[in-house]
Amino acid sequence: MEGNPLLPLPEGMQIDQMQASDKGVNITVIATHPTSCCPLCRCPSRSIHSRYRRTLQDVPCGGRRVQLVLCVRKFFCRNALCERKIFTERLPELVRPWAQMTIRYCQQITSIGLATCGKGGTRLAARLGMHTTRQTILRHIMNLPDPPLGSILYLGIDDFSFRRGCRFGTILVNLESRRVVDLLPDREADTSAAWMRQHPDLKAVSRDRGGAYSSAAAQGAPQATECADRFHLLKNLGEALEGLLAHHLAARCKRQTQAILEEQAPVWHSKRATSISPTLLRLQHHRREERLAHYEQVIALRQLGLSHAAIASQVGIGASTVQSWLAAGMFPERKPRQQGSRLDPYLPYIFQRWTQGCHNIACIFRELVEQGYRGSYASVHGNIVRLLPEGRKNQASSLSKTPALVPSRHATFLFLRRPEDLRVEEQETVTTLRLIHPEVDLAYDLVQQFAQMLRTRTGEHLDAWLDQVERSNLPELQSFAVGVEKDKAAVRAGLTWWINNGMVEGHVNKLKLIKRQGYGRAGFPLLRKRVLHAL
Numbered sequence: 312m313e314g315n316p317l318l319p320l321p322e323g324m325q326i327d328q329m330q331a332s333d334k335g336v337n338i339t340v341i342a343t344h345p346t347s348c349c350p351l352c353r354c355p356s357r358s359i360h361s362r363y364r365r366t367l368q369d370v371p372c373g374g375r376r377v378q379l380v381l382c383v384r385k386f387f388c389r390n391a392l393c394e395r396k397i398f399t400e401r402l403p404e405l406v407r408p409w410a411q412m413t414i415r416y417c418q419q420i421t422s423i424g425l426a427t428c429g430k431g432g433t434r435l436a437a438r439l440g441m442h443t444t445r446q447t448i449l450r451h452i453m454n455l456p457d458p459p460l461g462s463i464l465y466l467g468i469d470d471f472s473f474r475r476g477c478r479f480g481t482i483l484v485n486l487e488s489r490r491v492v493d494l495l496p497d498r499e500a501d502t503s504a505a506w507m508r509q510h511p512d513l514k515a516v517s518r519d520r521g522g523a524y525s526s527a528a529a530q531g532a533p534q535a536t537e538c539a540d541r542f543h544l545l546k547n548l549g550e551a552l553e554g555l556l557a558h559h560l561a562a563r564c565k566r567q568t569q570a571i572l573e574e575q576a577p578v579w580h581s582k583r584a585t586s587i588s589p590t591l592l593r594l595q596h597h598r599r600e601e602r603l604a605h606y607e608q609v610i611a612l613r614q615l616g617l618s619h620a621a622i623a624s625q626v627g628i629g630a631s632t633v634q635s636w637l638a639a640g641m642f643p644e645r646k647p648r649q650q651g652s653r654l655d656p657y658l659p660y661i662f663q664r665w666t667q668g669c670h671n672i673a674c675i676f677r678e679l680v681e682q683g684y685r686g687s688y689a690s691v692h693g694n695i696v697r698l699l700p701e702g703r704k705n706q707a708s709s710l711s712k713t714p715a716l717v718p719s720r721h722a723t724f725l726f727l728r729r730p731e732d733l734r735v736e737e738q739e740t741v742t743t744l745r746l747i748h749p750e751v752d753l754a755y756d757l758v759q760q761f762a763q764m765l766r767t768r769t770g771e772h773l774d775a776w777l778d779q780v781e782r783s784n785l786p787e788l789q790s791f792a793v794g795v796e797k798d799k800a801a802v803r804a805g806l807t808w809w810i811n812n813g814m815v816e817g818h819v820n821k822l823k824l825i826k827r828q829g830y831g832r833a834g835f836p837l838l839r840k841r842v843l844h845a846l
């Protein structure tokens with residue numbers, strides 16, 4: 312490239328004039344080469360027919376628009392055998408025939424378009440001194456040729472959604488070059504198979520656990536080894552495990568509730584009786600003792616100068632209780648409970664519903680009203696709460712004996728992780744979970760064995776593992792094993808080979824970003840171009 316240092320030009324071209332105005336810079340450029348080649352017969356010619364001017368947009372200079380005024384010559388073709396008699400000189404390094412902008416300007420517009428989107432690209436280009444339209448940017452992207460594919464040996468295939476849960480496409484990644492090689496407009500087996508048929512070099516196809524890509528590989532690349540993706544395998548195992556854990560955690564919770572209610576039953580029944588039973592008397596006595604102890608603690612802490620809130624949190628009672636006790640100036644005895652409230656006839660029903668597992672007081676209240684109860688909601692609520700504190704304490708003490716357990720999803724996560732990566736409290740949770748039931752303990756061992764196989768790529772142990780699961784009597788894991796059995800060769804390959812779909816997932820994330828840059832309005836052809844040429 313020659314010309315001014317600020318404006319490189321192809322060989323044989325030079326700047327003739329330069330004019331700066333408010334709108335930008337106008338630069339007149341002339342070609343100095345004495346000859347030009349006919350585009351049809353390639354014969355050089357010196358005979359100039361005429362000259363004309365052509366105006367081109369060029370890349371901005373110092374933030375100002377640049378317009379090139381090209382003085383272009385027309386030549387006679389002197390080759391008698393050539394059909395073309397007159398031709399225009401070609402400047403292939405600077406501009407394409409008929410174009411209104413230089414090649415470098417087009418390249419910059421395209422790069423801006425690829426990094427942003429049509430509308431955003433227009434705005435960014437304007438800031439950089441290039442005035443263009445959305446349509447121009449999109450046209451340049453669509454005119455880009457597909458990158459050369461070369462030979463693909465290891466292919467990763469997965470789906471992505473155009474609209475979540477509605478419409479899906481397929482992404483294909485060369486696992487060696489780590490580049491997206493193509494996008495397909497759907498996730499049908501036939502479409503993917505047709506694509507694979509055009510690539511007979513394929514040695515291995517890494518795919519998810521779904522059937523479509525498996526049958527696509529079987530049809531389109533029968534010579535290739537199928538590999539089930541490790542992430543999807545672990546995900547499927549996790550789903551099976553979560554079912555098992557949820558079942559056992561729910562059973563444990565039910566057992567606990569039952570135990571609490573059984574301890575509560577005498578209290579409920581004593582309430583049913585019109586006379587106060589010795590049990591209830593003893594209970595009331597204990598409650599008074601407890602309350603008195605709290606009261607004395609409150610007074611002592613107050614003398615130390617603690618605030619109401621601090622006392623409340625330390626003693627474990629409400630701040631309003633602290634306030635009223637301190638205001639009372641003496642230990643406030645409870646008013647004797649009125650016997651024979653309107654709720655009494657309904658207590659057996661409440662107890663029955665409670666033991667059935669309905670702990671929604673509002674729901675119980677509605678049911679009582681339907682049965683003719685005329686009392687207040689507060690009374691139902693108050694009675695249930697009053698009759699349950701023993702249960703709550705039991706619950707609290709029993710929970711303190713056995714640490715609080717985590718939701719099944721979290722438990723699954725802990726079961727699947729490497730034991731050495733767990734924090735101390737997480738290890739304790741795992742130990743507690745394993746103690747719930749021998750089945751849970753066995754499931755942990757089996758899941759860890761599978762995860763170990765996956766981490767160390769020792770797929771040769773798969774058969775032995777499947778045998779253990781079959782003998783285990785764990786239906787959730789057995790159904791996972793049935794799925795593995797159906798797809799065993801691919802699973803074994805996935806547990807043994809280096810290839811997997813992690814990279815494909817990464818590209819799907821990138822694709823989502825590109826898709827959203829177009830505000831979800833880009834059609835498939837544009838999305839495909841942008842992903843294939845992503846920077």
Ligand SMILES: [Zn+2]
Pocket residue numbers: 349350351352353354388389390393394395
């Ligand atoms: Zn010619």
